[in-house]
Every structure is written in structure tokens, then in C-alpha cells.
Amino acid sequence: MKTPNTLLANTGTTIFTVMSALANQHGAINLGQGFPETEGPADVVRAAAEALLDNRNQYPPMTGVPELRQAVAAANKRFYGLDMNPDTDVCVTSGATEAITACLMALLNPGDEVVLIEPLYDTYLPVVRLLGATPVLVRLQPPKWELPRAELAAAFGPKTKAILLNTPQNPTGKVFTAAELAFIADLMVRHDTYAVCDEVYEHLTFDGWKHIPLMTLPGMRERCLRVGSAGKTFSLTGWKIGYVSGPADLVKIVGKAHQNLTFTTAPNLQRGVAVGLAKDDSYFETLGSDLAARRDRLSEGLTRIGFKVLPAQGSYFVSADFSPLGFTGDDVAFCRHITEHARVAAIPVSAFYEGEAPRNYARFAFCKTFAVLDEAVARLEAHFSAAVLPTSLTHAARSA
Numbered sequence: 001m002k003t004p005n006t007l008l009a010n011t012g013t014t015i016f017t018v019m020s021a022l023a024n025q026h027g028a029i030n031l032g033q034g035f036p037e038t039e040g041p042a043d044v045v046r047a048a049a050e051a052l053l054d055n056r057n058q059y060p061p062m063t064g065v066p067e068l069r070q071a072v073a074a075a076n077k078r079f080y081g082l083d084m085n086p087d088t089d090v091c092v093t094s095g096a097t098e099a100i101t102a103c104l105m106a107l108l109n110p111g112d113e114v115v116l117i118e119p120l121y122d123t124y125l126p127v128v129r130l131l132g133a134t135p136v137l138v139r140l141q142p143p144k145w146e147l148p149r150a151e152l153a154a155a156f157g158p159k160t161k162a163i164l165l166n167t168p169q170n171p172t173g174k175v176f177t178a179a180e181l182a183f184i185a186d187l188m189v190r191h192d193t194y195a196v197c198d199e200v201y202e203h204l205t206f207d208g209w210k211h212i213p214l215m216t217l218p219g220m221r222e223r224c225l226r227v228g229s230a231g232k233t234f235s236l237t238g239w240k241i242g243y244v245s246g247p248a249d250l251v252k253i254v255g256k257a258h259q260n261l262t263f264t265t266a267p268n269l270q271r272g273v274a275v276g277l278a279k280d281d282s283y284f285e286t287l288g289s290d291l292a293a294r295r296d297r298l299s300e301g302l303t304r305i306g307f308k309v310l311p312a313q314g315s316y317f318v319s320a321d322f323s324p325l326g327f328t329g330d331d332v333a334f335c336r337h338i339t340e341h342a343r344v345a346a347i348p349v350s351a352f353y354e355g356e357a358p359r360n361y362a363r364f365a366f367c368k369t370f371a372v373l374d375e376a377v378a379r380l381e382a383h384f385s386a387a388v389l390p391t392s393l394t395h396a397a398r399s400a
Helices: 015-026 042-051 066-080 096-107 124-130 149-155 178-191 248-261 267-277 281-305 331-342 370-384 395-399
Strands: 090-093 113-118 134-139 160-166 194-198 224-229 242-245 317-321 361-365
Touching: 015 331, 042 267, 066 090, 066 224, 066 242, 066 267, 090 096, 090 248, 096 124, 096 160, 096 194, 096 224, 096 242, 096 248, 113 124, 113 149, 124 134, 134 149, 149 178, 160 178, 178 194, 224 248, 242 248, 281 317, 281 370, 331 361, 331 370
Parallel strands: 113 134, 113 160, 160 194, 194 224
Antiparallel strands: 090 242, 224 242, 317 361
């Protein structure tokens, strides 16, 4: 038999699937996969439910129902001052992952290079390689995750077609600063490149940090494709509604990629999201403060146990250094250990890197109820303070 696609055949099962299955097996609280514990806004869900009964359940327009495209354009203007034509500058997709894939398909030719910043979402690399392009990796270092400007500048070259930028970033929780974005924009202009901007956590920022779309910087309007996610903004991750905003000439090609991926997206869910994007300012303003309280609750609990918790300025996640606990294995072993023995699941941060990576951090999702977070902390606390500890913990951890 001839060999099937080598890249896909050799791609392992995503760590999120592996850890979620392990969590189910052991009855663990799943702080690994980033899905909220509660449903989204009732009016948004109701609008989608009612739309099922309005006899408009056949194929919607390929690029999205007019109501949602108009709502996305209006949100761009409302939050960032960006003018978007809903008929030409917006494309609705079946989730942000498809949106990112469609954007990369629209921009890349075989042999192009794409600058990627580690740690990174695990679908970026396979898609870039499936398109015949070459990833060029630049690494952020814990605990501050500052942009290494010299390394980034060196990553741009004659073959660079695009940079894929995720801010607020998964898994670090980093929000890129105005100065960092200006440095990236300058490199893009000098090297005549594009940016695919994964901004799914755009409204989920904390402590006065504000998300700044790269597209809002001078000279960036025609170079950026901006990706948003209803799943993250409205805690409706199962709906898989994403949207791309950008210049008409690029969005037209994104639409052609979308045509060959999923073609269209459930119309009733699109209409529900349109209602959501029109919600008043108070909804969007409380998203960050509500999540910040949950971040603080989990971070304080992990710190009390002995973890060294890194700052998170946005997203659903905190990363925590577990080495003070005395665990002698790597992050994969640690996450498996706490899932099986403390019944709390997390994600090893090394899963967001290619090759050598930090091996002493675990990523925990805090987009859960306070009761769930408190129970997770209680389980971890009980486990690590138990009189009889696993052999993979040192004597120092027993006396801590």
C-alpha cells in the first residue's frame, strides 16, 4: 500500500484530547482544556434556539449571514476604530482554528517562511507545514515572556511571507505591549510581509491591560488578517463560530479557502452570535474582571500549595512552576501524575513548543466556577500535604 500523508500520519493526538481522556478516566477536574464551566449569555443562546424555528435552515451565504458580518464590522469599529465593509472585509468560519487555517491558506505558497512565536497553539505548525511553507520559530522565555527583539529581527528574511501573532497569548497569558507591536509592525513593513493575528482572547484581559490589535497600527490595515472567536467571547466554545476581518483583497481569498474547508457555518448559531456582539458595553467590560477574580482564586491556591505561579495578563490560563514541590519528573509526567493521583488535570507547557522546551511548567485553566476551582485546589492541597507521598517527590517536598 502506498503511504498516506506523512505529516498527518506522524502527528500525534493533541495533548488536549489526551489529557481530557485521562481526566475522564480518573474522574479528575479538568483544568487542562480551556472550556468554561458555565453556559454563555441566555439571550445569545435563546436567539440561536429561536433561529432554528424561523425556516432559514438551508445553506447560508458562504462568507456568513448578513447579520453576523454586520455585527463583526460594527464590533471592529466600536472597540478599535477599524472601518470594515461587512460585504467585503469579513468572513465567518467554523471556529477560529478554521479561520487561522484559511488565513494561512490565503497567504502562503510552498517555500514561503512564516515567523511563529513559541510557546504556541499546537495547530499552527502542522498547518504551516501542510501548506509547504517553513516555520521559523522565535521563543519567549518565562517568567516574563518578553519579546526577544534581536531574535525576532533575525527571523525575518527574503522568504518571510507572514508572521502568526497570538495576543493575548495561549498558554502564557501575555498581552503584547504597544512597543512590542510597533517593533513587529516595523519588521513587517521593512520585509513586506503580512500578519495572521489570532486574537480570540481579545476581550479577556486583566489588571488594566488592554488588547491592541496589530491592525490598528500605522500601515497595518492592509497587511493584517484579524481572527476573532465567539466561543471565547461568549463562553460558547462548542458553537465553533470564528470570524476573519481584513482588507477585501485578502478576505476574498480567505473566503475561497473557507469554501474548500467547510463552505459555511450553522446559520442559527451565527444569528445568535450577532446578538451577542451587539450586547452593551457592560457585558464586555465585566468579562475581564470576572475572569481575573477566578485567576486570582486559582493562583492564590496554587501558591499556597507551593507552586510558583507566573503572571497572566489575559486569556483563560495561568502557568505554574511545579519544581518547588520537589517533583523529579518532567511536565508531562507531572500532569499525568496529578490527573491520576490528585484527580486534577492540567496541560504540560512543553506541548506548546517544538523540540527542547521548559519542562517544569503546567498550564491550568481558570475559566471555571469558583466551586470547581476551590475543589481542584483542595484536591491538590490534600495530595501534596499527604503523609505518604509518591516516590517521585523528594524529602524536601515532604517537609515543605
